[in-house]
Amino acid sequence: MKAPARVLLISTIVSVLVICVALYRYNLILKGDSSKSPTVDAILPEVTGESANADVGKTPAAKPSDKSEKVNAGGKAPTAKQLENGKKLYAQTTCGVCHGADGKADSPTAKAMKATNLAAGKFQHNKTNLSPVAYIAKVIAEGVPGTGMASFKAQLPKESDRMDLAEYVHSLSGK
Secondary structure, eight states, rough: HHHHHHHHHHHHHHHHHHHHHHHHHHSOOOOGGGGGSSSSSHHHHHHHTOOTTTTOSSSSSOOOSSSSOOOOTTSSSOOOHHHHHHHHHHHHHTTHHHHHHHHHSSSSHOOOOOOOGGGGOTTTTTOOOOOEEEEEEOOOOOHHSSOOOOOOTOOSSHHHHHHHHHHHHHTTTOO
C-alpha cells in the first residue's frame, strides 16, 4: 500500500474512533434497551433550568477543626460509602482519562488538555469562593466554559452521585 493511501486509511480510522468516543461520551449511542432512553419531557426541564439544583454551592465554606480531616460542604466528614461510590464514578465517567488515575494530571493527555491537577486541591476557576466540595460538584454538573472540562450532568443525573464524586475528588488532595 502506498504512503498516501495508508495516511488516508489511518486518518479515516482515527476520525471514526473520535466520532464514536464523542457519541458514547455524550450518551448519543443507545446502550441496550431503548425503552430506558430519556424522553424529551425528561430532558426539557434540565435544558430550561426548571429543575436546576439551586442549593449546590450555596453552603458556606466549612472550616475544618483538624487539618488532617477533610470535611464536606455540609461540615461533615465524607463517609466511606460516599468515597467508595465516588471512586467508582471517577473511573466510570472517565475522569481519569484527563485527570489521571491519581488526579495529578501528569499524563500526556492531561498535559495536552491542560487538565486541572486535582491532587493539588487548588481550583483556579473558583472565583465565587465556594467550599471545595460544592465547587467541585458545580463543575461536575456545569463544566467550565472555555476549558476542556465538559458538563457531566447527563452522565450523573443524581445529585447524590455528583456529591459523592466531588467528595472523592476532594479527598485526592489529601494524598
